[in-house]
Structure formats: C-alpha cells, structure tokens
Amino acid sequence: MEQDGEAQGDEALARRAGEGDESAFETLVARFHGRVYRLARRLTGSDGDAQDVMQDTFLQVYRGLGSFRGESKLSTWLFRIATNAALMHRRRRERRPAESLEEYAPRFDDEGRHQLGEAELSLPARADELLDRRRLVEHALEGIDRLPDLYRTAFVLRDLEEMPTAEVAAVLGCEPAAVRQRVHRARLLLRGYLSHLVGVEP
Amino acid sequence: MTTMTCRDGAEFLMDYLDGVLPADVRADVDAHLVGCPKCVAFVRSYRETPRILRESTAFEIPDGLVTSLQRFLAERRGK
Numbered sequence: 001m002e003q004d005g006e007a008q009g010d011e012a013l014a015r016r017a018g019e020g021d022e023s024a025f026e027t028l029v030a031r032f033h034g035r036v037y038r039l040a041r042r043l044t045g046s047d048g049d050a051q052d053v054m055q056d057t058f059l060q061v062y063r064g065l066g067s068f069r070g071e072s073k074l075s076t077w078l079f080r081i082a083t084n085a086a087l088m089h090r091r092r093r094e095r096r097p098a099e100s101l102e103e104y105a106p107r108f109d110d111e112g113r114h115q116l117g118e119a120e121l122s123l124p125a126r127a128d129e130l131l132d133r134r135r136l137v138e139h140a141l142e143g144i145d146r147l148p149d150l151y152r153t154a155f156v157l158r159d160l161e162e163m164p165t166a167e168v169a170a171v172l173g174c175e176p177a178a179v180r181q182r183v184h185r186a187r188l189l190l191r192g193y194l195s196h197l198v199g200v201e202p
Numbered sequence: 203m204t205t206m207t208c209r210d211g212a213e214f215l216m217d218y219l220d221g222v223l224p225a226d227v228r229a230d231v232d233a234h235l236v237g238c239p240k241c242v243a244f245v246r247s248y249r250e251t252p253r254i255l256r257e258s259t260a261f262e263i264p265d266g267l268v269t270s271l272q273r274f275l276a277e278r279r280g281k
Contacts (some may be wrong), residue, residue: 011272012230022279026272029268029271029272029275030268032266033271034263034267037263037267038263039257041261042259047261047264051264051267051271054267054271055274055275056270058271058275059275062275062278062279063265070218071251085236092272106212106244108207108209108212111207112207112208112209112210113208113209113240114208114240114241114244115239116240118239118240118243119240119243121240121243121244121247122243122244122246123247124247124250124251124254125246125247125249125251126239126249127254127255128251128257128258129255133258136254136258137258137259140254140255140258140259141233142257143255144255144259155252156205159255159256160252160255160256160259162256165220180216180220180222183216184215184216185254187216187248188212188248190255191247191248191251191252192250194254195247196249
C-alpha cells in the first residue's frame with residue numbers, strides 16, 4: 001500500500017536522523033515543514049507565530065528523535081509536538097481572554113424545535129457570497145481564535161487540515177468519538193457566528 | 203413514528219454525517235429530516251461552515267520558509 005510505504009519511509013528516515021545522520025534530518029525537515037507550518041498557522045492565526053512554532057517544533061523533534069520508538073507514525077508524533085507547541089505559544093502570548101462564542105449556539109423552543117425559520121437557518125451557508133471578502137477573512141480568523149483550545153485544535157486538524165478523524169484522535173491522544181464531539185461543537189458555534197455576521201441572530 | 207426533535211437532530215448531526223450513528227437512530231434522523239424543512243436548512247448551513255472557514259482563511263506558504271528554518275536549526279545544532 002502506497003501510504004504504508006511512505007510511512008515506513010518516514011520512520012526509516014527518523015531512525016537514521018536519530019542515529020545522528022544530519023542529511024536524514026534535513027530531508028525530514030524538507031518533507032514536513034510545509035504541513036507543520038500550515039498547521040501552526042491555522043492554530044495561531046499569524047505568520048510570525050507560525051514560524052516560531054515551526055522552529056520550536058523541529059528543534060524538539062531534533063532533540064527527541066533519539067527517543068522516538070516508532071510506536072506511532074512519525075507524522076502523528078510530529079503533529080502532536082506542533083499542536084502542543086502552538087498551544088504553549090498561544091498561552092505565552094499576552095492577550096485578553098477570548099470572548100466566548102457560546103451565545104451563537106443554536107436555539108430551540110420548549111418543544112425542541114428550531115426557533116428560527118427555514119430561510120434564516122439556511123443563510124449562513126451563503127456567508128461567503130453575502131459578506132465582503134475582507135470582512136469575512138477577518139471575522140473567520142477571529143471566530144476560530146475565539147473557540148476554546150479543545151474545540152479549536154480538533155476543528156483545525158479535522159476540518160481545516162482535513163485529516164481523517166482517526167488520525168486527529170491519534171495526534172490529540174483521545175478517542176475518535178471525542179474528536180467528533182469537539183469538532184461538532186466547533187461547527188455549531190462557528191455556524192452561529194456566521195449567522196450573526198450575515199445579520200441573523202442564531 | 204419518530205419522536206425526534208430538531209434539538210435531538212442537531213445533537214446527532216456530526217455522527218449522522220460521518221455515518222457512525224446506529225442504524226435505528228440514523229433512521230429516526232432521516233425520518234425527522236423528511237418532515238422538517240428547518241432542519242434541512244440547518245444541516246445545509248452546518249455542512250457549509252467548515253468549507254467557508256477553510257476557504258476564507260486559506261494562505262500561501264511564505265517564500266524561503268525551508269531555507270530560514272534550516273538556517274535556524276543549523277545554528278541551534280552548532281553547525
């Protein structure tokens with residue numbers, strides 16, 4: 001299977017790098033830096049922060065390769081380090097506590113029916129047509145930033161980086177059901193936030 | 203006859219779309235959707251949300267990224 005072959009290639013590379021083969025480490029950096037940067041950029045929201053996180057990640061990888069046992073895929077191990085580095089980076093940043101998105105959760109009446117009408121409920125699906133591009137970009141970044149860490153990391157890995165649920169679970173060290181629950185919660189809140197942006201309070 | 207509400211349906215939505223719901227619960231969601239245009243509209247916007255967020259936050263990888271990273275790592279590795 002092609003994916004297995006590629007994964008074995010990664011782990012053989014990691015083993016050689018762990019034994020001190022500098023060119024193997026450089027190949028590993030060349031192979032993974034783009035994906036690590038993308039993930040870090042999605043998790044931190046800025047280029048400067050993403051570059052710091054990427055550097056920190058590969059430094060940790062370099063120092064940790066000797067103890068990498070190959071019990072998980074190299075990519076899983078690497079993305080776990082990058083995710084944790086991004087979370088640490090966010091916590092170190094001086095910033096106001098993010099305003100919760102909970103007010104954008106869907107609302108139901110006493111009998112469990114949607115409070116809004118059909119037209120209003122479908123409107124967030126057209127947020128990219130209805131909103132000015134620059135405003136949408138700015139608010140999309142803000143919305144993702146305002147998610148709780150647990151939801152944001154799962155949403156970024158699964159819905160923005162489009163990793164399979166099982167791989168996200170391996171990166172985050174939790175069950176696939178927990179990944180789905182976190183991503184679901186993030187989608188509900190972000191959907192409601194898009195609704196708010198197009199002028200319909202969810 | 204199903205007793206599923208819109209609130210129940212929204213709760214199960216991700217598992218429903220991922221195809222991991224037990225068959226009987228899935229059938230209840232399907233039955234609710236047939237008779238509930240509001241939930242159909244809600245599902246549509248729920249499904250579009252990740253795409254809109256993904257596309258509106260897309261970015262280019264900066265030029266020279268690997269070169270600057272290799273330089274940073276070489277310095278730390280004492281090369």
